[in-house]
Amino acid sequence: MSFSAATLLLPAPDTNWRVWKPRAASPGDAVDSPADFTDRSKPLVVGLPASACRSIGMILPQSDHDVLEQMVCAQLEKRGIKTTSEHGKNFRLHQLGASGPLAIVSVDVLADPFPEHLAVTHASDYTAALRLSRIPDGKIVVVEEQGDLIVAAGYQGHLFHSHIIGQQPMSATALAQEIAIARLALESQQGFGGINGVTLKGIWDKHFASAVSEYAELPVDVTQSFPAAEKADTRGWSSLLPSAVRAAQASSARRRKITRFTALGILVFSALAVLAVLYLSVQEKTATKLEEEVASTAPAAAAVRKTMGRWKALAPALEQPRFALVQLNDITSLMPPSGIVVRKYEAKLDEIEIRGEAREARLADQFIEDIKKHKNLSRYEWSMPRPEVKTTASFRAQGKLKP
Numbered sequence: 001m002s003f004s005a006a007t008l009l010l011p012a013p014d015t016n017w018r019v020w021k022p023r024a025a026s027p028g029d030a031v032d033s034p035a036d037f038t039d040r041s042k043p044l045v046v047g048l049p050a051s052a053c054r055s056i057g058m059i060l061p062q063s064d065h066d067v068l069e070q071m072v073c074a075q076l077e078k079r080g081i082k083t084t085s086e087h088g089k090n091f092r093l094h095q096l097g098a099s100g101p102l103a104i105v106s107v108d109v110l111a112d113p114f115p116e117h118l119a120v121t122h123a124s125d126y127t128a129a130l131r132l133s134r135i136p137d138g139k140i141v142v143v144e145e146q147g148d149l150i151v152a153a154g155y156q157g158h159l160f161h162s163h164i165i166g167q168q169p170m171s172a173t174a175l176a177q178e179i180a181i182a183r184l185a186l187e188s189q190q191g192f193g194g195i196n197g198v199t200l201k202g203i204w205d206k207h208f209a210s211a212v213s214e215y216a217e218l219p220v221d222v223t224q225s226f227p228a229a230e231k232a233d234t235r236g237w238s239s240l241l242p243s244a245v246r247a248a249q250a251s252s253a254r255r256r257k258i259t260r261f262t263a264l265g266i267l268v269f270s271a272l273a274v275l276a277v278l279y280l281s282v283q284e285k286t287a288t289k290l291e292e293e294v295a296s297t298a299p300a301a302a303a304v305r306k307t308m309g310r311w312k313a314l315a316p317a318l319e320q321p322r323f324a325l326v327q328l329n330d331i332t333s334l335m336p337p338s339g340i341v342v343r344k345y346e347a348k349l350d351e352i353e354i355r356g357e358a359r360e361a362r363l364a365d366q367f368i369e370d371i372k373k374h375k376n377l378s379r380y381e382w383s384m385p386r387p388e389v390k391t392t393a394s395f396r397a398q399g400k401l402k403p
Contacts, residue, residue, distance in 0.1 A: 019037065022042055048126055048128055060075075087241075092107070121252070134154075136226075137155070142179070199222075331377070341358075356394075381399065383398055
């Protein structure tokens with residue numbers, strides 16, 4: 001689905017929401033909240049403010065989409081962010097590009113709990129509102145969303161990161177300080193590039209903009225709006241819907257399915273009642289024929305069962321969570337920023353061995369305890385002799401696959 005064929009519901013600087021009809025050059029009606037929008041004539045995409053949908057930029061090693069998604073989950077969980085609910089994933093991964101061996105990734109994460117007034121049961125998708133616009137490259141963007149001031153940055157025109165810094169009114173010095181902090185955080189990420197300016201989106205006083213430029217030591221420009229994201233197409237996106245919306249849509253689908261099956265059941269029952277005698281006769285002939293076919297295909301069926309047994313025996317080697325690189329990524333994601341060094345990592349079909357050094361034995365013990373609690377690594381039974389303490393604590397841990 002292309003955004004040009006969908007109705008967009010976007011937050012305004014004030015507390016209202018603007019309705020953008022397909023291919024419209026300007027917004028149409030305004031509604032108090034997404035829940036008040038009932039038009040079902042076109043697919044509906046809800047653009048969320050940063051207060052309801054965080055956009056987090058990450059720079060990760062180049063991998064296929066599934067492995068990248070696992071690394072994103074690990075990073076989000078380390079930040080205490082819930083990644084799944086009983087109705088599906090709570091985030092969506094956007095791969096924006098690459099810088100050498102690194103993947104430039106932006107992740108949209110829905111707020112938990114999700115605000116009830118933003119739940120639209122007939123919405124086809126949710127996304128960060130700024131993801132629908134083309135973001136200037138190499139600049140810090142400041143925009144107001146429903147009273148909140150948002151700092152954002154883009155990569156190759158696409159939203160990379162955004163977060164709330166406060167509410168209006170904000171002084172020029174305070175805003176310049178937030179811009180400086182965001183600039184430092186972005187430029188410290190290898191592969192992202194540099195920040196060479198600031199763009200204030202919306203209506204801003206020119207004297208205020210000049211003051212921000214002076215305090216932030218960056219050129220500042222003001223723009224009323226950003227152009228729409230070029231060639232925006234959601235066909236490659238995974239679904240991102242709040243739990244309440246997923247539950248409502250699943251319940252509606254079940255009701256429609258029950259209605260269809262009830263009507264179909266009545267029709268089939270009526271037909272069977274009329275044709276019962278003929279049906280039984282045909283079934284008797286079919287049963288006799290099937291018995292003959294089963295007898296003739298018995299050797300081939302036995303060979304198929306034997307082949308299936310061999311494939312089942314190979315199944316453990318094909319499980320992605322047991323790939324050595326995936327396990328190594330899981331282990332390194334649990335390491336503290338400092339104090340532990342892994343000297344040796346060896347993975348076999350049903351066993352993992354880790355050798356390393358820790359600043360102290362307690363740190364090694366905590367590292368192994370974190371491994372035992374990990375979703376993937378907890379499938380192994382971990383043991384570790386008491387670390388040998390000299391200048392550092394040398395440790396050796398083994399994990400054996402549980403039956």
